[in-house]
Amino acid sequence: MVDPTSDLGEDVDESTAPECTICGEKIVQSPTHRIVTTIEDGLVAYRHFCSDECRDEWHDDD
Ligand SMILES: [Zn+2]
Secondary structure (H helix, E strand, O other), X not given: OOOOOOOOOOOOOOOOOOEOXXXXXXXXXXXXXXXXXXXXXXXXXXXXXXXXXXXXXXXXOO
């Protein structure tokens, strides 16, 4: 049996995958995955988005 994910060096699966900040969808090795770095209360925080559409929606709220 060949595990196609074992060569990537990443241990990402459904249980550890980040969720989209906007729609809450689990992001598992998605090519449209976007990460935005923000400062919240003086700490670095990472916002995960499943696509550019969700990222743009988040900016609209600001
Ligand atoms: Zn989303």
